[in-house]
Structures are given as C-alpha cells and as structure tokens.
Amino acid sequence: MIVMKFGGTSVADASALTALRTAVASATGSRVIVVSALAGVTDLLVEVTTEADQGSLDGVAVRLQALLDRHLDIARDLGLGEHPSLESDLQAELTRVAARLAAPGGLAEGWRDAVLGTGELLSSRLVVAVLQSVGLPAVWCDAREVIRTDARFGGAFPDREAIAVLSHSVIEPLLSAGQIPVTQGFIGSTADGRPTVLGRGGSDFSAALLGAALGAEQVEIWTDVSGLMTADPRIVPEARVLAEATYDEAAELAAFGAKVLHPATQLPLIEARIPIVIRNTFKPEAPGTRIVGESQVEDDLPVRSISFKRGVVVLQVRAARMLGAFGFLRRIFEVFERHEIVVDVLATSEVSVSLTVDPSPRLEAVVADLRVIGEVTMRDHRGIIAVVGRAIRDTPGITARVYQAIADVNIEMISQGASASNLTFIVREEQGPETVRALHRTFFGSAP
Numbered sequence: 001m002i003v004m005k006f007g008g009t010s011v012a013d014a015s016a017l018t019a020l021r022t023a024v025a026s027a028t029g030s031r032v033i034v035v036s037a038l039a040g041v042t043d044l045l046v047e048v049t050t051e052a053d054q055g056s057l058d059g060v061a062v063r064l065q066a067l068l069d070r071h072l073d074i075a076r077d078l079g080l081g082e083h084p085s086l087e088s089d090l091q092a093e094l095t096r097v098a099a100r101l102a103a104p105g106g107l108a109e110g111w112r113d114a115v116l117g118t119g120e121l122l123s124s125r126l127v128v129a130v131l132q133s134v135g136l137p138a139v140w141c142d143a144r145e146v147i148r149t150d151a152r153f154g155g156a157f158p159d160r161e162a163i164a165v166l167s168h169s170v171i172e173p174l175l176s177a178g179q180i181p182v183t184q185g186f187i188g189s190t191a192d193g194r195p196t197v198l199g200r201g202g203s204d205f206s207a208a209l210l211g212a213a214l215g216a217e218q219v220e221i222w223t224d225v226s227g228l229m230t231a232d233p234r235i236v237p238e239a240r241v242l243a244e245a246t247y248d249e250a251a252e253l254a255a256f257g258a259k260v261l262h263p264a265t266q267l268p269l270i271e272a273r274i275p276i277v278i279r280n281t282f283k284p285e286a287p288g289t290r291i292v293g294e295s296q297v298e299d300d301l302p303v304r305s306i307s308f309k310r311g312v313v314v315l316q317v318r319a320a321r322m323l324g325a326f327g328f329l330r331r332i333f334e335v336f337e338r339h340e341i342v343v344d345v346l347a348t349s350e351v352s353v354s355l356t357v358d359p360s361p362r363l364e365a366v367v368a369d370l371r372v373i374g375e376v377t378m379r380d381h382r383g384i385i386a387v388v389g390r391a392i393r394d395t396p397g398i399t400a401r402v403y404q405a406i407a408d409v410n411i412e413m414i415s416q417g418a419s420a421s422n423l424t425f426i427v428r429e430e431q432g433p434e435t436v437r438a439l440h441r442t443f444f445g446s447a448p
C-alpha cells in the first residue's frame with residue numbers, strides 16, 4: 001500500500017488534475033490519495049476569515065461564490081458534468097461554510113479552522129470525480145473521521161494512537177474492498193468532533209500520519225518540482241535534484257527554506273522506516289528524491305544541499321550580570337514559550353544569547369519581556385544559510401571549505417555541531433544569494 005499526496009499545484013486546474021489522474025492510474029497496488037486545496041485557495045480562505053472577523057459578510061459571500069465557480073469551471077473543463085453528485089456536493093460544502101460564518105450569536109471557538117479546511121473538502125470532491133471518470137474506484141473519505149487532534153486551533157497536534165485505530169476502522173475496509181480512498185490533507189478534528197487544521201503546509205504531515213498508521217510501503221509527495229535540490233534553482237540555475245536524502249537532511253532543508261516538504265513530515269515515518277518519495281506530477285518520468293533512514297542511503301556525498309531562508313529576525317540578549325550564574329537560558333526560553341514563538345537557530349556565549357525567529361506581531365511583547373533579563377537588540381532582514389549533509393560534523397575539512405567559500409561575507413552568527421548534518425549561519429538578507437552560489441560552486445562545481 002502506498003500513500004500518494006498531491007499538493008496545491010497538482011490540483012490547481014484541469015490540466016493538473018489530468019496529470020494527477022495519470023499518476024494515480026499508473027500506480028499499482030492499493031493506494032490512499034491525500035490532497036491539498038487548489039493552489040491559492042487556503043490563502044483566500046485566510047482572507048475570508050479576516051473579512052468575517054471584520055463583519056464584512058457581503059465580501060465573504062462574493063469570495064465564496066468565486067471559489068465555488070472556480071471548482072465548477074474546472075469540473076466543466078474536465079467534462080465532469082455527468083457526475084451524479086459533484087456539483088451538489090461542492091455547493092453543499094460552500095453552503096455549510098457560509099452558514100457557519102453568518103451564524104447568529106457570533107462565531108464559536110475554532111470556527112476559523114473549519115473555514116480554512118474548506119479548500120481540501122472541495123478539492124477532494126473534484127479528485128474523486130476525475131478519478132472515477134476513467135473508471136478508477138475512487139471513494140471520498142472524510143479526514144476529520146481519521147486525523148484526530150488536540151484542540152490547538154490553527155496548528156493542532158495529532159493523536160497518533162487514535163489515528164492508528166481510526167485508520168484501521170475507516171480506511172482499511174475501503175482498501176480491502178479494492179477501492180481508492182481519496183481524503184483531505186491539512187484537516188482533522190478533536191475527539192468531540194470540532195474541526196481543526198494541522199498548520200499551513202500540513203497536508204504532507206497528514207500523508208505521513210496516514211502512511212505510518214497504515215504501515216504504507218512508501219509515502220509519495222507529488223508536487224511541481226522533481227525533488228529536493230542541491231540549492232534553490234531560482235538562486236543557483238545549475239542546482240540539481242538529489243536522488244536520495246536522509247530524514248535528518250530533509251528535516252533541516254524543510255526547516256531552513258526548501259518549501260518542498262513540511263518540516264514535521266518525516267517524524268511519523270522514521271521509526272517505521274517508511275521512505276518518503278518526492279515526485280513531480282508534471283514530469284512523471286523523473287525518479288524524484290527518495291528520503292530514507294541513514295543506514296539505507298547509498299551515496300556518500302558529505303554535503304547535500306545549501307538552503308537559504310529569507311526574512312529572519314535575529315534577537316540578541318546580553319546580561320553581563322549572568323556571568324557565572326545559572327538559569328539564564330531557562331529564563332530566556334520561558335519568554336519564547338510563553339509567547340509561543342519558535343526559535344530556529346541558536347548561539348550562546350557566557351553572557352549573551354543570539355537566536356533567530358520568524359517575524360511576528362508578538363515579537364514586540366517578547367522583546368519587552370526579554371528586556372527584564374538583559375539588554376536586547378533586534379535585527380531584521382536577515383537570512384539563514386544552512387549547509388546540509390549528514391556527515392558534515394564528522395568529515396574533516398568541510399568547515400574549512402565553507403569558510404573559504406564565504407571569506408568575503410560578514411557572518412553575523414553561526415551554529416554548528418548541534419546536528420551532525422547542519423552548519424548554519426546568518427547573513428544580511430541581500431548577501432544570501434551570492435553566498436549560496438559561492439557555496440554551491442565549492443561543493444557541487446558548476447553546471448555538469
């Protein structure tokens with residue numbers, strides 16, 4: 001059994017859905033299909049929730065109608081007019097959101113998640129219809145009955161034990177009956193039935209959760225690029241696709257800029273050693289990238305990829321009176337925990353700590369709280385460059401080659417050794433691309 005997850009661009013329009021249908025038809029054996037919303041739809045739904053918050057229900061109605069029309073147009077382009085229930089199913093889904101948004105007495109807690117998840121409920125209907133149109137035994141399967149989560153709305157945590165039980169009772173019977181379940185990424189629900197979402201980009205994570213619960217042979221992430229690359233090809237035109245990477249390397253790449261995979265995706269799959277394969281929906285002949293455990297990797301390039309994440313904020317906290325005192329780090333991290341801000345890169349000295357965070361309106365309050373501990377400086381428009389490869393820490397000479405390549409760049413902060421597979425440093429954002437190119441030349445040469 002395999003899980004095939006298709007991202008937003010793989011369901012964006014009639015030609016993408018036709019490519020998706022070919023990919024699903026070409027696979028053999030049992031398959032579970034997981035789909036994202038059509039490209040751009042979740043962004044639009046975020047805007048809808050803002051408008052609803054502001055009470056602009058007319059604006060909301062216009063947008064929801066446009067959303068329905070987009071799906072109906074695609075159905076028409078695909079010649080799905082004959083489908084017995086597609087149009088009414090799509091319509092019913094939209095009616096439900098509209099009713100929720102207009103609910104008298106205000107919006108219930110968690111209402112936003114129900115709205116955000118609508119894109120997947122719609123796209124999965126289209127996918128079922130398009131697969132059925134060539135005789136594939138696709139059935140619609142409601143992810144909210146399987147992906148059980150806590151009630152952390154906006155970015156809920158999955159309950160993996162419950163998901164294992166629910167997958168067996170809901171999905172396995174469909175597979176045994178020879179059907180192809182088509183379900184939604186991104187969405188789930190709490191034990192008491194309130195809809196939740198796993199956080200932006202969470203469909204990959206959904207696919208991994210289902211793959212682990214069902215003991216899949218592999219989880220395939222079908223997208224619009226041919227795999228993980230040695231660098232972002234928009235920055236380095238000669239970047240190439242990696243045939244293989246380890247879970248660790250993929251996690252580092254996902255965390256530091258490569259948008260191909262949601263960072264949590266590999267977590268459920270590591271223990272069961274289920275490979276993740278990244279495939280290109282629009283180039284099915286490309287083998288893609290296979291992500292596996294360290295011992296399963298065949299090639300031994302010490303450096304796999306150079307990633308670059310823009311728009312990072314660096315915070316530095318200095319407290320001279322902490323010299324020789326304990327509890328400094330704990331106090332700092334308590335602040336981030338309280339404000340629920342994720343810290344990416346960290347470097348410490350005896351009396352100061354530098355760390356990176358994503359921009360957020362909550363940073364002002366974070367800085368105010370940190371000022372109680374020490375002197376705080378904040379620098380924005382920084383970029384994180386990560387040199388990723390599973391043997392970086394343990395291969396002599398790599399650090400020297402990195403430093404040589406970036407000799408002319410002002411490195412503001414550096415972090416190495418916390419993971420064997422990552423050497424990370426912070427530069428001014430505008431110096432990022434040139435630095436990435438220099439590193440790429442050093443480790444991968446120029447165009448083959």
Ligand code: ASP
Binds near residue numbers: 008
């Ligand atoms: N549709 C959701 C998003 O845009 C989930 C996903 O595509 O992975 O964030």
Ligand code: MG
Binds near residue numbers: 262
């Ligand atoms: Mg994605």
